[in-house]
C-alpha cells in the first residue's frame with residue numbers, strides 16, 4: 001500500500017535545521033527555529049519550572065487518565081491569566097491541548113464542525129504552519145496585509161482587506177510578537193480591528209505564542225483582552241512552549257469565549273470530541289508544571305522574573321544588531337529591525353541574499369528573511385551584522 005505514497009514535501013524549517021546540523025563551520029549560527037537561547041547558546045529549564053517539577057515528583061502519586069479536557073485546574077488558571085479576570089464562569093471555556101499547535105488544530109476542527117468550509121483569514125506573511133493547519137482541518141484560507149516593506153504595520157492595508165471578511169468568516173490574528181515579521185499593530189489599530197469585528201460580525205481567532213517576550217506579559221496580552229471585552233464570540237489558541245520553555249512537554253490551551261452558556265458547553269464538548277479522535281487526551285506533565293507555578297505566588301514571581309530576563313536579552317540583542325548595522329552604514333535595515341518585537345525579526349533581505357548569508361557566513365535563517373533574534377549570543381552580534389551588511393545590496397551612507 002505505502003508504495004503508492006508520493007514523496008511528501010519536506011518541512012522547510014526542519015530541513016534547514018538538519019542542514020545546519022551537518023555544517024561544521026565553528027562560526028555557524030542557527031537562527032531558524034523559534035527557540036529561546038541564553039547567551040551560552042543553551043535553552044535552559046527555567047528555575048520555576050525545575051522547582052515545580054521537583055514538587056510534582058515528590059507529591060504526585062498517580063498517573064491515572066485525566067478527563068477529555070485534560071487538567072481542569074490548568075484550564076482555569078490559564079483562562080484567568082490570559083484574560084486577566086478571576087471569574088470567567090459562563091463567559092469562557094477551555095480545554096488543555098497538545099501545545100499551541102494542538103490548540104490551533106482543535107479550534108480549526110471546531111470551526112469546521114460548526115460550519116464546514118468556513119473561510120479563515122490569515123496575515124500575509126503568516127506563521128508557516130497556519131495555512132497547513134487550517135487547510136488540513138478542511139477550512140478555506142484568505143490573506144490580509146500585515147506589514148509594509150519597511151517593517152511598519154500596514155494598518156490601512158489590513159483593515160481594507162478585512163472589510164471584505166463576511167459575518168461567517170473567522171480572522172486569525174497573532175496577539176503579539178508577530179511571527180515572522182516581529183511587527184505588531186498599534187493600540188489604535190487593535191481598537192479599529194475590534195470595532196470592525198463587531199461591525200462585520202466575523203469571529204476573531206487569537207494565536208498567543210510569545211506573550212511576555214515583546215513588551216511585558218500584561219502589555220503583550222492587551223490586544224487579546226481588548227478583543228475579548230469587545231466581541232461577543234472569540235477563539236484563542238495559547239502556547240506555553242516559549243514563555244515557560246516547555247517546548248517538548250507540549251503544553252497549551254484552546255479557549256472559547258461566548259455570551260451563551262449553552263454555546264460554551266457545546267463548544268467544549270466539540271473540542272473534547274475532536275481531541276478524542278486525534279489523541280484522546282493531552283499529556284499531563286507540562287500542564288501540571290504551569291498550574292503549580294501560576295497557583296503559587298513565589299513561583300509565579302520567579303517565573304515572571306525569568307521571563308522578563310529572557311525578554312531583556314532579546315531586546316538587547318535587537319538593539320545590538322541595530323547599532324552594529326548602523327555602524328556599518330546600513331541605516332535602513334537597522335531602522336526596520338529596531339521597529340520589531342519578540343523572538344523574530346524579518347531582515348529586509350531577498351531569498352538569494354539569505355542563501356548567500358548561509359553559504360558565506362554560516363548564518364541560517366529562513367529564505368523569507370526571518371531570523372530568531374534570541375538565537376544569537378552577544379559576542380556573535382558583530383559577526384552577524386557584518387554578514388548581513390556584506391550580503392546587503394542597496395545604498396550605504
Ligand SMILES: Cc1ncc(COP(=O)(O)O)c(C=O)c1O
Nearest residue numbers: 034099100101127179209239241
Ligand atoms: C505563531 C505561532 N503559533 C503557534 C506556535 C505553536 O507552538 P507550539 O505548538 O510549539 O506550542 C508557534 C511556534 O513556533 C508560533 O510561532
